[in-house]
Amino acid sequence: MKKLLYLIMMFVLFCHYGFAQRGFVVENKRQSSKVNFKLVNNLIIVPVEINGVELSFLLDTGVSKPIIFNFLNISDTLNLKNSETIYLRGLGEGESVKAIKSKNNIIKIGDALKLNQDIYEIFDSNLNFAPRLGFPVHGIIGFDVFRDLVVEINYSSKYIRLTNPEKYRYKKCRKCEVFNLEFYNNKPYINAQVSVKQKIIPVKLLIDSGGSDSLWLFEDDSLGIVIEHPYFEDFLGYGLGGSVHGKRSTIDALILQSFVLKNSNVAYPDDSSISTAKNVKERNGTLAGNILKRFNVIVDYQKGIVTFKKNSFFKEKFSYNKSGIELAHNGVRLVREKDTKLDAKSYSAQSDNELNNNTSIVLDVRYKLTLKPAYAIVELRENSPAFNAGLMIGDIVLSINGKDASQYTLQQIIHQFYEATGKQIRLEVERNGMILKFDFTLQSPITKKT
Structure with missing residues (x-):
């Protein structure tokens, strides 16, 4: 009886160990999972669950370790267990970056699941992609997914398909x-x-x-x-x-x-x-x-x-930012906009002492104040059209070509800076509490020698 119990225990431990040590596996009958992504500034942003919390990660073939940007204060929510401090080295002119290695995490992408995943937390606030992309990006993942699964990246339809390698079949x-x-x-x-x-x-x-x-x-x-x-x-x-x-x-x-x-x-x-x-x-x-x-x-x-x-992007012409401006989210601002759900109403109030004065209070509820993202200039190329027009880093863009900036996403505004050479751009900006207006013409930064 003891021998049988021992064998059962060994079998359970062996199965648990083998299961716990495996990599990503698609857990469905098809052994394949389709996951939609956002394509922003040529980057793939996929939904990733870590310890049951859904986040947004950059899918990066160039990164060998999963990284979380911990300045977003999500460690407590994810219940990460810190184990050791390490230093990571990458591109750039600075020193290595301090990171905390967290073990035994569960990661899920679509129906692809991995247990006991190591994650590296970085606290450098400069590694915050959210302001530049227009929405939160909580981390980067790469090698672990690509090592364990066949990954189809359909850029034109904006989805990835993750398949267990033994199940994948190539088409002619x-x-x-x-x-x-x-x-x-x-x-x-x-x-x-x-x-x-x-x-x-x-x-x-x-x-x-x-x-x-x-x-x-x-x-x-x-x-x-x-x-x-x-x-x-x-x-x-x-x-x-x-x-x-x-x-x-x-x-x-x-x-x-x-x-x-x-x-x-x-x-x-x-x-x-x-x-x-x-x-x-x-x-x-x-x-x-x-x-x-x-x-x-x-x-x-x-x-x-x-x-x-x-795919359909193949013939898209290569282009550079012709304004010289790089924008990013920089907090919020109050915008007065029309409330389409309400009709105009007027309310009159009269007191016994004011009846002869015909005093009335008119409240116009057609408009409301709404918090909208503020778009700030964070990089400005020297000798660019925007630079020569007098714009400065820190300026908050209020409108572009007469249309309120809050009606655009960040990427929609940036896209206008890549349009045809010669296009006129009119910007209204706020600088130190003052409203200023600037005009410039888009020009290619690549000019032929004369």
């Missing part, structure tokens, strides 16, 4: 291109080609769905990856290591086997910002969201391949 696709993946530090790389100054150069690129740019290249004289005019200096983004600066330009083409993307945008980050990235042998740059979104992609880490099929 004559219009697809398949690339072999190489892995360094749990991150995927592919081999491609770029045409620079009419010279075809083979390059190894990190696939980074967590970057909103098109293409980053690391300057290398020996390979011919050298930037020349026209280009402009710009803030490229913010990584774990701090700010990333560099130069922006265009190249003749990016070549992904039979797919050729002409006049692609390209950024050349400063060496000081990419010292960690250059540690990867033979890496020449990054393939990011503004390229990836032009394809529907199947990522299969277990087979070591990625499949590209061009």
